Amino acid sequence: MIRTVVTIFFASAASLAALPAVAQDAMRHAHDSSSCASPGAMPPALAAWEGTRGSMTAVAKPGAIRSALLVLGKAYDVTLQPTPAVKYAVAPLKPGGSVSFGGLFAFDVAEPGAYRVPLSTHSWTDVIEDGQALQSVAHGHGPECTSLAKMVDYVLKSGRHILQIAANGDPTLSLMVVKLP
Amino acid sequence: MRLPGVLGAATALAASAITLAAASPQWAWHLPAGISPPPVPADNAMTKARVVLGHRLFYDADLSINGTLSCATCHEQRHSFSDGVQAHPGAHGEPGLRNVPSLLNVAWATPLTWANPGLATLEQQAIVPIVGDDPVEMGMKGQEAELSRRLSANSCYRKLFKRAFPEEHGRINLGSVAQALAAFQRLIISFDSAWDRARAGGPPLVEEARRGETLFYGTAGCAFCHSGPNLSDYHLHQFAASNKDRGAISATHRPRTTAGSVHPRYATWR
Numbered sequence: 001m002i003r004t005v006v007t008i009f010f011a012s013a014a015s016l017a018a019l020p021a022v023a024q025d026a027m028r029h030a031h032d033s034s035s036c037a038s039p040g041a042m043p044p045a046l047a048a049w050e051g052t053r054g055s056m057t058a059v060a061k062p063g064a065i066r067s068a069l070l071v072l073g074k075a076y077d078v079t080l081q082p083t084p085a086v087k088y089a090v091a092p093l094k095p096g097g098s099v100s101f102g103g104l105f106a107f108d109v110a111e112p113g114a115y116r117v118p119l120s121t122h123s124w125t126d127v128i129e130d131g132q133a134l135q136s137v138a139h140g141h142g143p144e145c146t147s148l149a150k151m152v153d154y155v156l157k158s159g160r161h162i163l164q165i166a167a168n169g170d171p172t173l174s175l176m177v178v179k180l181p
Numbered sequence: 182m183r184l185p186g187v188l189g190a191a192t193a194l195a196a197s198a199i200t201l202a203a204a205s206p207q208w209a210w211h212l213p214a215g216i217s218p219p220p221v222p223a224d225n226a227m228t229k230a231r232v233v234l235g236h237r238l239f240y241d242a243d244l245s246i247n248g249t250l251s252c253a254t255c256h257e258q259r260h261s262f263s264d265g266v267q268a269h270p271g272a273h274g275e276p277g278l279r280n281v282p283s284l285l286n287v288a289w290a291t292p293l294t295w296a297n298p299g300l301a302t303l304e305q306q307a308i309v310p311i312v313g314d315d316p317v318e319m320g321m322k323g324q325e326a327e328l329s330r331r332l333s334a335n336s337c338y339r340k341l342f343k344r345a346f347p348e349e350h351g352r353i354n355l356g357s358v359a360q361a362l363a364a365f366q367r368l369i370i371s372f373d374s375a376w377d378r379a380r381a382g383g384p385p386l387v388e389e390a391r392r393g394e395t396l397f398y399g400t401a402g403c404a405f406c407h408s409g410p411n412l413s414d415y416h417l418h419q420f421a422a423s424n425k426d427r428g429a430i431s432a433t434h435r436p437r438t439t440a441g442s443v444h445p446r447y448a449t450w451r
């Protein structure tokens with residue numbers, strides 16, 4: 001049974017829309033923090049975003065996924081692989097060109113439920129469960145005037161999952177995986 | 182009419198090919214009765230090889246400066262080759278300016294854009310999002326050599342370009358990219374929707390759609406602008422002034438074709 005997804009409404013009024021995964025790319029249009037006079041407020045669920053971050057390098061193939069195991073609730077500054085070097089578990093809908101970057105990570109889910117993947121860029125994300133790319137249940141911009149650009153929500157079963165990053169314009173980005181309340 | 186920057190380059194590119202053939206004589210257009218083949222430039226005859234190449238290029242994000250945007254990023258097939266947002270930002274997050282138009286039946290569209298009625302062919306228009314800077318979309322201005330380098334480094338592309346442009350030894354540059362993209366776009370055709378079939382005497386629309394059609398052509402007044410087989414009269418219409426988009430005035434410098442000449446259009450469904 002799929003639990004009801006809790007939609008969190010942030011103080012910045014960046015609400016999440018329940019749209020198909022293919023609409024991830026559509027959220028790029030409105031998140032412009034260049035005119036912010038002061039940093040925005042980060043909700044408690046994402047507080048770790050602004051704390052001490054770990055570092056990790058994405059792997060280029062599913063077989064090496066154990067080397068890129070993310071801890072839930074911890075933010076990371078990650079280094080990606082050149083897209084031509086990456087062999088995805090499931091082909092991304094938006095794979096990116098040869099000059100872009102991507103990669104794979106793993107994370108373990110103990111308690112089934114709703115989970116969020118916040119990112120510092122608008123790269124394409126997929127969460128792979130049982131060999132299939134899951135359809136996201138919600139997506140949205142990060143809180144205004146923060147470095148959090150994009151958030152994508154999934155309903156996950158317990159077990160190991162693969163997080164795929166694709167079509168990132170730079171070799172690095174920040175990300176984390178958090179369980180939603 | 183002065184066309185600044187990249188728009189001038191696009192016009193120069195096709196200046197020698199503005200003479201349009203009625204259609205490529207060797208190409209078999211499979212169109213319903215009453216629909217004539219679209220115009221095709223004399224120097225870019227339709228061939229399967231060019232369509233195949235254009236199809237691949239359309240989905241290739243290497244046409245953008247950082248590999249994050251392809252034509253298909255904004256022209257999504259599930260949105261009738263348009264977009265699901267008001268304006269799509271550029272490769273580095275530059276603000277978008279105008280709603281992405283659908284490419285359905287674009288081969289018959291004239292004008293091709295709302296900003297510059299001087300863009301007469303798909304070959305000219307294809308260059309604009311790649312190297313344009315107002316707005317910046319794929320961000321390749323000044324990087325045409327880099328585009329050639331990327332594509333030339335791919336053995337598959339070298340083969341595809343040789344097949345598509347055999348007389349030119351597989352020329353790989355912005356011009357041949359634009360020609361291939363144009364050939365592919367000429368086959369983004371939709372004349373077989375439920376509405377088309379109903380109009381042709383086929384199964385009637387479902388009741389809800391029929392009521393919408395009555396409104397569309399009646400009291401809602403949509404058909405005043407959205408007329409013809411492609412549901413557009415391709416004319417600029419005066420709406421409320423926009424503070425952001427100067428519309429066709431940017432290219433024509435004519436005050437009458439002013440900002441806000443189009444109302445926001447989201448997904449276009451057929």
